[in-house]
Amino acid sequence: MNTGVKITAYAAALAATFGAAYGVGKGVGPVEEPKKAEHGDHAAAPSESATADDGHAGHEGGGTGDAPAAANLPGGLQVSDGGYTLALETPTPATGKSVLKFSIKDAAGRKVTAFTTEHGKELHFIVASRDLNTFRHLHPVKAADGTWTTPVDLPAAGGYKAFADFKPAAKGAKGITLGADLSVPGAYAPRPMPAVAPTANVDGYQVRLGGTLDPGKAGELKLTVTKAGKPVTDLEPYLGAYGHLVALRDGDLAYLHVHPNEGGPGPDVSFTATAPSAGTYRLFLDFQHEGKVRTAAFTVTAGAGKATAPAPEATVPAAGETTDEATDDAGEHTHG
Ligand SMILES: [Cu+2]
Numbered sequence: 374m375n376t377g378v379k380i381t382a383y384a385a386a387l388a389a390t391f392g393a394a395y396g397v398g399k400g401v402g403p404v405e406e407p408k409k410a411e412h413g414d415h416a417a418a419p420s421e422s423a424t425a426d427d428g429h430a431g432h433e434g435g436g437t438g439d440a441p442a443a444a445n446l447p448g449g450l451q452v453s454d455g456g457y458t459l460a461l462e463t464p465t466p467a468t469g470k471s472v473l474k475f476s477i478k479d480a481a482g483r484k485v486t487a488f489t490t491e492h493g494k495e496l497h498f499i500v501a502s503r504d505l506n507t508f509r510h511l512h513p514v515k516a517a518d519g520t521w522t523t524p525v526d527l528p529a530a531g532g533y534k535a536f537a538d539f540k541p542a543a544k545g546a547k548g549i550t551l552g553a554d555l556s557v558p559g560a561y562a563p564r565p566m567p568a569v570a571p572t573a574n575v576d577g578y579q580v581r582l583g584g585t586l587d588p589g590k591a592g593e594l595k596l597t598v599t600k601a602g603k604p605v606t607d608l609e610p611y612l613g614a615y616g617h618l619v620a621l622r623d624g625d626l627a628y629l630h631v632h633p634n635e636g637g638p639g640p641d642v643s644f645t646a647t648a649p650s651a652g653t654y655r656l657f658l659d660f661q662h663e664g665k666v667r668t669a670a671f672t673v674t675a676g677a678g679k680a681t682a683p684a685p686e687a688t689v690p691a692a693g694e695t696t697d698e699a700t701d702d703a704g705e706h707t708h709g
Contacts, residue, residue, distance in 0.1 A: 447649045448550030449536045449628030456480035459537045459551035474522045484519030487542035492612040496539040503532035504563045505655040530559025534626045550628050573669040580669035588651045588676040595643045604640035611661035616642035623653040651676025
């Protein structure tokens with residue numbers, strides 16, 4: 374695993390919509406998933422209305438079907454949905470390095486062992502601090518009995534939320550993103566959210582966020598990656614795409630995972646995303662270059678006529694002038 378990918382201010386964001394993750398994409402509310410090749414199940418249809426029925430949000434399809442699905446909620450807000458539950462066995466990890474253990478249980482309380490691979494993995498696991506300063510995109514390892522484990526490094530005490538983004542292999546099951554609270558014991562000093570900014574710096578890369586994130590309406594977010602002032606035109610596919618964007622809503626950490634629109638290996642990676650509501654979102658963009666995955670994080674505002682990103686060029690900081698305070702922690706990737 375690559376620990377320590379630091380994100381700097383970044384902007385990752387795009388994903389604005391919460392819903393679901395890979396598989397889940399669209400449905401919830403206005404989340405729209407961009408057309409992406411490998412996801413067979415996302416239709417990319419704009420389901421802006423709350424009644425979309427294929428999405429994640431509702432997950433009505435969930436496997437066992439005996440639990441009523443919540444209509445059109447963004448993903449990640451529920452610990453149990455569609456008959457599936459995220460059962461954390463380590464809800465109070467220590468600060469620093471530890472191991473997280475959990476399972477996905479079905480409606481009968483059994484650990485689910487069969488999942489559909491999406492974006493190269495059977496399950497994607499995100500851990501974010503409630504103050505949205507820390508973000509980890511992890512790929513846990515599954516034991517034969519359905520127990521998942523992953524190392525994690527959480528820098529500070531406080532409240533965190535864990536998201537499991539997966540699609541059960543059960544017939545008819547849809548992609549689901551479940552969310553559960555994690556508490557890291559200790560003295561807690563919430564950090565302010567990094568300010569809204571159009572650029573993020575990570576590991577010598579600068580990522581600029583353009584476009585707008587609009588509530589209830591699909592919009593394009595364009596991320597442009599440069600290094601030392603030069604456009605990066607040879608981004609590498611990471612889990613089948615040139616970028617992965619997760620957006621978390623400030624206030625409740627509603628989750629949105631967005632995959633990029635078709636396009637080449639940089640420097641631009643565009644996403645189509647719909648914010649489920651007006652508000653402030655933190656976007657985390659994962660991209661790979663020269664063999665390493667990095668995460669750029671951005672704070673954006675949706676709605677109220679505000680531009681997601683202020684005018685570009687003028688505000689681009691010189692290399693090195695990054696907003697480091699914001700970045701401290703955004704990104705660790707483990708590849709299981
Ligand atoms: Cu993942």
